[in-house]
Every structure is written in C-alpha cells, then in structure tokens.
Amino acid sequence: MYCKQSTDLIQTLKNHCKSISHLHQIHAQIITRGLISLHHSSTSHLLTLFLHTFNSLPPPPHPVSPHYPLSIFNLITNPTTFSFNTIIRSHTLLSFPQTALFLFVKMRRRCTPVDTHTFPFVFKACAQLKELSVVRMIQSLCFKLGFMKDVFVCNNLVVGYCNCGWIDDAYKVFDESAERDVVSYNVIIDGFVKSGEIERARQVFDEMPVGVRDGVTWGTMIAGCARMKCYDECLSLYDEMIGLGVRYDNVCLVSVLSVCGRMGKLEKGKQVHEHIVCSGIKIDSFLCTALVDFYAKCGCIETARGIFEANNEKNMFTWNAMLVGLAMHGYGESLLTYFDKMVKNGVKPDGVTFLSVFMGCSHTGLVNEARRLFDEMESAYGVCKERKHYGCMADLLARAGLIKEAMDMIASMPMSGDVYVWGGLLGGCRLHGNVEVAEKAAERIMEISPEDGGVYSTMVDVYANAKRWDDLTKMRRLRDARRVKKNAGCSLIQLEGVTHEFVAGDDLHPNCDEIYLVLNGIGQHQFEMQL
Incomplete structure (x- = not known):
C-alpha cells in the first residue's frame, strides 16, 4: 500500500506539478498519508524528487523562504549525492549562497561523494557571494579531485572569478580549459564586457568560431559596444548578425535602438523598427521603452507617443521614457497629464520620474505644479x-x-x-x-x-x-x-548614411565643403550646377 501511494505521488510530481502552490498540496498529501514518518526505502527518493521538482518550478511572485526546502532535506535520513546537489542548487536559486556553501561543507564532512554536478552549483554560490578566497579554495579542491577537466565546472569557475572582479584569473581558467563550448565563450566575453575591457571581449569574439556563436554571444557584444560608446562597431555587429540570420533576443534590439537614439540615426532606427514589425517580434515592455526613447531622442515625439499608447505592457521604465521625451520637447502640460495617468495605473514613480517632471515644468514655466510635486515627493509617493x-x-x-x-x-x-x-x-x-x-x-x-x-x-x-x-x-x-x-562644442551630421562628428577646434573634414552645403540646404546637384 505504501509503495502504491508513494509511486502515485512520484508520478504526480513528475507529470502534473506546475507551481509552488501545487507542490504545497502534494506536500500536504505526503504528511497526511504518513509517508515521511515511515522508515521505508522509497522515502528518501520521494523527498529528493520533491526538492528537485521545487527547483524546476517557475519562481512565485513573492519570495520563498529557504527554510522550506531545507526542512524537507532534513527529513532525509541518508542523503545521497543527488540529494545534496539538489538542496545546494535550491539555495543558489533562492540567492542564499552562505547556506549553499554550508551544505557543501556538511556534504564533505559526511564523506558523501561529489560529482561533476556538485561544483557548478557551488561555484554559482561563490559567484553570488563574491568572495575570492572561497572561489580559490573550491578551485583547489576541484584540482585535487580531478574535476577541472569538466567544461561545466570551468564555466562556472570563470563566472565566479568574473563576479569577484578578477577577470585575468577568469581568462586564465578559460584559456587553459581542455574543452570549450558556446557557454565558455559567452561567460568570458560577458566578463570582459562588464569589466569595461571591450577590446579583449572583441578579441575573444573574433577568435570564436562563427558557427559556435549564438544569439547570446552577439547580444553580449552588441550590448557591450553600446555600453562602452563604440556606437559604429555596435551597429556594424548588428548588421552582420542580421546578415547571418542569427536568432537573437529583445535585449540586443534594445541596445541597438539605444545607440540609434544617442547618435540621432533616425533612418537606421526606423529600419530596426521595421524589421521588428516584419519579423513578428513581440514588443514587450523593454522593447517598447527602447522604441519610445529612440523616437523621442530623434525628435519624433508623436511617433513615440503612438507606440507608447498602442502597447499594453508598460512598466515604470516605459512610463519614464515617455515622460522624459515629453520633457525634452517642452510638453509640460502633457507631461503632467501622463504623470497622473501613471499614478492612476498603479505604477509607482521613482527618482527619474520626478526629474523628468521637474525638467518639463522648468521648460514650460509650470512653477506651482513643480512646487506641489516637489513637496509631495516623500510624503505622498515615498521617493527620497x-x-x-x-x-x-x-x-x-x-x-x-x-x-x-x-x-x-x-x-x-x-x-x-x-x-x-x-x-x-x-x-x-x-x-x-x-x-x-x-x-x-x-x-x-x-x-x-x-x-x-x-x-x-x-x-x-x-x-x-x-x-x-x-x-x-x-x-x-x-x-x-x-x-x-x-x-568644446560638438555637432553631428549624417551624410550619405555616415555620421560625422565635429568638435570645435578640429581640423576640417575632407568633405567639409559638401557638408557645409548640406547644412545650408544646398544639395549636391545644385552645388555641381554652381560649379
């Protein structure tokens, strides 16, 4: 009878459990049927599977206490390697790295064997903890036990060093790895990008076989170039990626649109927008924010407003992008109207929201409205x-x-x-x-x-x-x-698809005569006629 009930619950866990709430219901069935109070060989397997299911479920909207999975684990009388790996991973997913490492120490003290799945979870905990000495200690243990040849172990060790800010040590692990996969390249490129070493990131990117690169690889490089203000390189990489037909995510498009907005490349940004529409890419809140920001910076505030109004997925950043755009164009009264809509829609404003409001009020002389909102920032909206x-x-x-x-x-x-x-x-x-x-x-x-x-x-x-x-x-x-x-003052002008930057005091550009004519509304045809 016990085996039949246990088998039924195992099948339910594997096939039908879809949420933490459902998992709690199964847990209640385990308790009420007395399955964990009996010393049976299937109990440990059932509880371990229970923890494994907990890790595979999508995170709930509210935080989950690490005491819950730990209380399940403590009921296992003889935890196996898989049991320890599962509970260590649970605490890593819940962002409790200290407890994850404590459990790893407990695992070693019990002389429970480790395997190639143990150390990736441990290194993820080390990466969250950002404690270099712990990373080095675990790496020494990996060497001793012969796990440094495993690609998953090395990849997570690289992430651990990157998170601790030791990018050279991370690259040494990557460079000495016996085996590399796409994740190996992606984590070291991401590490270089986050440390601001975009040239080294590009070097690894260029050394990476083209067939191995995936959407994450391209997206990381494109976002890195945007972050380091290598705008031309960013757009060049985007064009190359599109030409190769690489599957990418919306984060990549957000970076490209941001660069187009910063450079004032209206036509290029329109091409990206057209590609989004033609490809049937869903415009989520992040992509909507990028499009609103791009069109506002390029002077197309009504287009930005239309995109904003047409999209139902708006978060605080989307509202802020719209407010900043209205402020930039001097639409003070419209800005205040949108601010009221934002509050009525239950979106909590932040410091950027009020900055845009004050900037818009300043440009349009709305002193009384700005005074009122400034006084209400902390009392009514909780913004310092x-x-x-x-x-x-x-x-x-x-x-x-x-x-x-x-x-x-x-x-x-x-x-x-x-x-x-x-x-x-x-x-x-x-x-x-x-x-x-x-x-x-x-x-x-x-x-x-x-x-x-x-x-x-x-x-x-x-x-x-x-x-x-x-x-x-x-x-x-x-x-x-x-x-x-x-x-020095700086100006930008586009000529035949190329953006030229002029800084006061610079030597004249080779095409300065032609550019001067464009600035003054004289086209190339008229220029030739005058000659």
Whole structure:
C-alpha cells in the first residue's frame, strides 16, 4: 500500500506539478498519508524528487523562504549525492549562497561523494557571494579531485572569478580549459564586457568560431559596444548578425535602438523598427521603452507617443521614457497629464520620474505644479529627494526669476549643494542679470569643481550683459591662469548614411565643403550646377 501511494505521488510530481502552490498540496498529501514518518526505502527518493521538482518550478511572485526546502532535506535520513546537489542548487536559486556553501561543507564532512554536478552549483554560490578566497579554495579542491577537466565546472569557475572582479584569473581558467563550448565563450566575453575591457571581449569574439556563436554571444557584444560608446562597431555587429540570420533576443534590439537614439540615426532606427514589425517580434515592455526613447531622442515625439499608447505592457521604465521625451520637447502640460495617468495605473514613480517632471515644468514655466510635486515627493509617493532633484528645482525657480526662493531652498537642503545645484542657480542668474547671486554661485562651483570651464564662460556672459568689463577681464585672466579649458562644442551630421562628428577646434573634414552645403540646404546637384 505504501509503495502504491508513494509511486502515485512520484508520478504526480513528475507529470502534473506546475507551481509552488501545487507542490504545497502534494506536500500536504505526503504528511497526511504518513509517508515521511515511515522508515521505508522509497522515502528518501520521494523527498529528493520533491526538492528537485521545487527547483524546476517557475519562481512565485513573492519570495520563498529557504527554510522550506531545507526542512524537507532534513527529513532525509541518508542523503545521497543527488540529494545534496539538489538542496545546494535550491539555495543558489533562492540567492542564499552562505547556506549553499554550508551544505557543501556538511556534504564533505559526511564523506558523501561529489560529482561533476556538485561544483557548478557551488561555484554559482561563490559567484553570488563574491568572495575570492572561497572561489580559490573550491578551485583547489576541484584540482585535487580531478574535476577541472569538466567544461561545466570551468564555466562556472570563470563566472565566479568574473563576479569577484578578477577577470585575468577568469581568462586564465578559460584559456587553459581542455574543452570549450558556446557557454565558455559567452561567460568570458560577458566578463570582459562588464569589466569595461571591450577590446579583449572583441578579441575573444573574433577568435570564436562563427558557427559556435549564438544569439547570446552577439547580444553580449552588441550590448557591450553600446555600453562602452563604440556606437559604429555596435551597429556594424548588428548588421552582420542580421546578415547571418542569427536568432537573437529583445535585449540586443534594445541596445541597438539605444545607440540609434544617442547618435540621432533616425533612418537606421526606423529600419530596426521595421524589421521588428516584419519579423513578428513581440514588443514587450523593454522593447517598447527602447522604441519610445529612440523616437523621442530623434525628435519624433508623436511617433513615440503612438507606440507608447498602442502597447499594453508598460512598466515604470516605459512610463519614464515617455515622460522624459515629453520633457525634452517642452510638453509640460502633457507631461503632467501622463504623470497622473501613471499614478492612476498603479505604477509607482521613482527618482527619474520626478526629474523628468521637474525638467518639463522648468521648460514650460509650470512653477506651482513643480512646487506641489516637489513637496509631495516623500510624503505622498515615498521617493527620497536627492541632489539632482534640488538641482532641477533650483534651475526651475531661477529660470522663473525666483532667485531668493531658489537660494532659500538650497540653504534648507539636508546635504551640501553640488555643481548641478549651484549651476542651476547660476543659469537663472545669467538669464535675469542677478550679478551678486551669480558670483556666489560661481564661487561655490569653483570650490567644488575648479576644472569646470563652463562656469567661467557663464560669468563672462553675466559680466558682459551687466557691462562690467573690468570684472569680465579678471574672469578671463583667472580662467587662463588656472589653465581651465572650455568644454568644446560638438555637432553631428549624417551624410550619405555616415555620421560625422565635429568638435570645435578640429581640423576640417575632407568633405567639409559638401557638408557645409548640406547644412545650408544646398544639395549636391545644385552645388555641381554652381560649379
């Protein structure tokens, strides 16, 4: 009878258990039928399978306590290697690396044999813990027991070193690996990307056989190039990936759209969007956020609004992208309307949300609305005020001519003002000709960031507008004496699909005459006719 009940529950676990809730129901059946109170040979197998099922289920919306699987494990009288591997993995999945390592120590003390499945779980726990000494200790044990030839062990050891910030040690393990698979390449490339060594990541990528690369490989490199501002290389990799017909995920597309937005490549971004539509790729919340951000940065705010409205999967980042876009284009009233919609839809705003709101209010002079939301940030929305929020408010108030109110707000700050706070005040003083307060703000900026060239240029404008030529001359001499360089202006222009960057002081581009004509609305045909 016992065997029949146990067999039925095992089949239920294997074939029908789909959630943690269902697992709890089966657990209740195990208890009520007395299956774990009997000393039977099938008990350990049943409980181990129970833990294995727990690991394979999708995570619930609420956190799961590690005490639950541990309480099941403690009922196993003679845990096997598989039992220990399963419980160690449980705690790794639940992000309790200390307990996972404690269980590994317990496994060794009981002289339970380890296998090739034990160490990957242990190294994952080490990666979460980010404790280099533990990683080295487990690696020494792997050498001693002869497991360093296993590709899964080496891959997880590489991740452990990468998470600890020791990328050279990670590469040494990768380089000395007897066997490599696509995961081996992906983890070391990801490690180089996260450590900012994009050249070394590209070197490994180029050495990797083309047939071995998968969507994760391409996506990691593309995202890495976007992160390190290697924009042309990012788009080149994307085009190559599309040409090879590689299957990729939405994260890759998000990176490409982000680069298109930063470079102002409207046509390229439109091609990516068209490819998304033609390929039937589902526009989830992350892809929707990227599209809204891209079109807003390229000046197509109505297109961004249309994409936002058409998508039902919106998270906080999607709402923030829409709000930032409206703020950039000076749609202050629309921005406040969307902010109200965001709150009514149950999406909790964060610091970025309020930054965009204050920026939009500043551009459209909505002082009272900004004041109200600034006062309600902590009390009504639970968002802490940071320096950047005070900086936006200082800029808003100063732009509106409320210099004294801006000064009082800065004086009441719970922290000292930074360059952005005093810079916001200084900008308003320049706009309204308040030389006295401008001098105080400039003095504070020079104390905080003496190498900032913008403050000297701003004060030159302030003195010039006030016709205080002696002070203007002194400011220029002070700038020259401190050898402060003014930040060079930068412009971008697209010509025949190529984006050219111009920085003030650069030598002229070989195609400067042609580009000059494009800037002035004269096409190549008219240029040739004039010749």
